[in-house]
Amino acid sequence: MSMARVEWVAVDPASRHVLELAAKVADSASTILITGESGTGKDLLARHIHELGVRRDAPFMKIDCASLPPELVESELFGHERGAFTGAVERKLGRFELGRGGTIVLDEVAALATAVQAKLLRVLEEKTFERLGGTETLRIDGRLLALTNTDIEQAVAEGRFREDLYFRLNVVTLIVPPLRERRGDIPALSAHFLKRLSSVHGRPDAHLGASACSLLESYNWPGNVRELKNVIERALTFAKQDALGPEDLPDAVRAASGGTHRLGQRLRSLADLERETIAATLEATHCKIGRAAEILGISRKTLLEKRKKYGLM
Ligand SMILES: Nc1ncnc2c1ncn2[C@@H]1O[C@H](COP(=O)(O)OP(=O)(O)O)[C@@H](O)[C@H]1O
Ligand SMILES: [Mg+2]
Missing domain, CATH: 1.10.8.60 (Helicase, Ruva Protein; domain 3)
Structure with missing residues (x-):
């Protein structure tokens, strides 16, 4: 095995176990669901899996399903043709197309809007997709990693996340324990x-x-x-x-x-209080940025900045 360019430090038996599983599945094409609280290292682990496996020299494409408005998620994933919607002034390639042969990471996957969930399910079943407003059928050949910090099973139970999609994504699960x-x-x-x-x-x-x-x-x-x-x-x-x-x-x-x-x-300190309030609101709204910003009485942009500042992503 060649050296990964990313180091996912693991000394405790609990995290060593996760790392060993990750190494075992790095080369496979199976979809992996990585779950764990915010800040446990899911992103870095996804990157590590990419670097460990046969796709290491192909693109690594991440899309944050929680911070992008739902209308954009679809075009970010699948791309669009010129004129597909207002503002689509030229063809844009999506992550699935750009990430050909590589790894595609869906961060905060539980935040995907229902319509996009339905579309993604179809795409994963058929292994093909079209750019928005396009007719050309393109094949998916990237490896999908889905990350979630909310209890996705809870989201399924409450009907916020499609069960069939959950099963599709959850072929292999890596649970990153809290620190x-x-x-x-x-x-x-x-x-x-x-x-x-x-x-x-x-x-x-x-x-x-x-x-x-x-x-x-x-x-x-x-x-x-x-x-x-x-x-x-x-x-x-x-x-x-x-x-x-x-x-x-x-x-x-x-x-x-x-x-x-x-x-x-x-x-x-006030900063500590602010951090806690933001964390609690994000949790209660299942990381729906728009909703959380509304409750907190700040703009989306400010919330995203503060979320970053306090390391709540
Ligand atoms: N095991 C680890 N070894 C080294 N750095 C880590 C590890 N886990 C997390 N980090 C670092 O901690 C920060 C948060 O990790 P990240 O992967 O973004 O967490 P998550 O996606 O679960 O919120 C990042 O700066 C990341 O590089
Ligand atoms: Mg993350």
């Missing part, structure tokens, strides 16, 4: 991010002090690996010395020790 259920990864991931970020932040000798490390290991990580990465980056930005200490960590993480830092648990 709190694989704490064995925390030191290795921290070291990985430190190594990658320390020189960027002009702190080549930065390292984790023992007490900072034990706080990181006891914190609950609702934002999973993405949150850990942000915390390391923040610590590198603020640290006064090379050995990163508890004072370089956010209040929420410092409070993880229980006892001595109890105060930090009750007194929180």
Whole structure:
């Protein structure tokens, strides 16, 4: 097996198991459904699978089903002919066509609009598709990976996601556990991010002090690996010395020790509150950006920016 260009750090038995399964299915053409909370590393795992397998030199195409308006998803996937709809001033190739022979990733697949679900099902069954407004029949030969952070089975039960499509996508399932259920990864991931970020932040000798490390290991990580990465980056930005200490960590993480830092648990920054509110709203709306933005009283664009800032994607 050649070296993958992407490193999916896995030390804990729970994540090693996921990685082993991923390696086993990397070469196959089967559709894979990757599930896991936000920030657990689904995107990176998808990329890793692509790089491990025979498609590594072919395109890797990702489409975010949650942040694109439904009307656009279809044309992003299948492309369109000139004049297919208002504004279609020229032919545009879709991901299925551009990703020929490679890997096509449907991120946040549970957010797909019902109409697009129906179309996708048909396309997957027939293995062919047409560009919107087109007549030429094109074959699908890319490998499909579907990612979801909501409970897709719940979405199926509630009728928000077609069961037949779910079965189509769910040929192989990889469940990425939340970081709190694989704490064995925390030191290795921290070291990985430190190594990658320390020189960027002009702190080549930065390292984790023992007490900072034990706080990181006891914190609950609702934002999973993405949150850990942000915390390391923040610590590198603020640290006064090379050995990163508890004072370089956010209040929420410092409070993880229980006892001595109890105060930090009750007194929180506005940013922490904002982050939590956004996370809860996204969860409650099943990551429907338009709906969540409406509830929060901010624009779609602002929500997408904040979602990125707080690592809630
Ligand atoms: N196992 C891992 N090894 C190294 N980096 C990781 C790992 N898991 C996640 N990351 C990093 O954490 C961040 C969030 O991961 P991502 O794949 O975007 O999560 P998700 O798609 O599940 O929300 C990214 O910057 C990613 O590179
Ligand atoms: Mg993602």
